[in-house]
Amino acid sequence: MITVDRVSKTRSRTRILHDVTFEARPGRVTGFLGPNGAGKTSTLRILLGLDRPESGAALICGRPYRKLDRPLTTIGALLDGSGAHRARTARAHLRWVAASNGLPDSRADEVLEIVGLTGDARKRAGRFSLGMSRRLGLATALLGDPEVLVLDEPVNGLDPVGIRWMREFLRNSAVQGRTVLLSSHLMSELAEIADDVIVIDKGRIVARGSLAEVTGDHRTLEDAFFALTATEAVRPW
Template sequence: MIETRGLTKRHGPTAAVDGLSFDVWPGAVTGFLGPNGSGKSTTMRMIMGLDRPDAGTARIGGRPYGALGWPLREVGALLEARTFHPGRSAYQHLAALAAANGIRRSRVDEVLDTVGLTGVARRRAGTFSLGMAQRLGIAGALLGDPAVLLFDEPVNGLDPEGVRWIRNLMKSLAADGRTVLLSSHLISEMALTADHLVVIGQGRLLADTSVAELTAGGRALEEAFFELTGDSAAYRGTDAPPAAERGRL
């Protein structure tokens, strides 16, 4: 699982993330929602050890990312689409990642097939469209067959067929018992993909609840989201048991 406790990150006088605490559990797609600038990407970067928090902790399986022995085998992430050398082919990019992380070479072909890039595996990745770059990034996240996965706006640049593919992939990964944290600005798509939601605003936790609970009474997720993220919004917890009761603090 992923745990954040009191996670805080400041940029000068501004708190990008402000005392944020939540858990992401295996076996479900947890949607990570918030307005632009709410701190979603910063939070994910701190979970992945790319940004150092000013206070608080982020742990994966009880350990900070930097303490993981073989990170790519334990955690896969797509935080930015174009994190590859543009002169390398998709195959070369993934093969280099596999070699650096002790992953069998045959796994490269498997993930290329999973993301639908087998036919362009030998093309230079720098020629890829944004949607193809997203697929390559997802292949990299899946390469080590990790139990924990983080995706920041993975549907960017994808056509409707690609968006549907992402939705089905996220659900299948969670059904395998993996921990999946998915950030997206497409609220309607999140309603179709996520089982649980963590909603933040101005770096603070606003809701930690199931999609079903947040949309109870027949209201749309979009309506509930805008109600939560208004200026007067305060934290709203629902069906998730307190962390202390779960023995996870």
């Protein structure tokens, strides 16, 4: 379970997060939405121990990230890119990360198979397409078979086949009891898989609840998002 409790953060004298509070529960996919600059990335960085809050707490299974033993066995995260050095092969990268958490080398080949990269195990990460890099990043997140997944724009760069595969993978992860927190700008795609939705705007949570509760009387999740954030769509002319 993920618990974010009254998290606030100030940067360069500007308050970027204001008492951010929400939960992501086991067995459910929770969508995390917000315009660019709304505070999504700052919240995820604090959750993953990459930054510290000014006040409040972000907990994974009741503990802050920094106090997790072998964190990959509790939480897997996919943020920007794959995290792999361009000169390393996919297998070498995964084995290196596995070793850092006391996991066997064999786990690298297991997760490569899960994400469909077995045939590219010896290819250097610098030669990967954007979609392949996202799959490698997901493989890294899965190394410890974690009970919590935090994914930022996981379908970015994937083709339609890859998007469908990712959708089924995320739903199956929730069915298996994992907690899945998913940040995405693709609201139509998010509406296909999310059980719960959190909307952040200007550093504040403006809506949280089930997909139906957040959508409310609006025709789509996208319509609800624009109404909640007062964001105007840019016209193509």
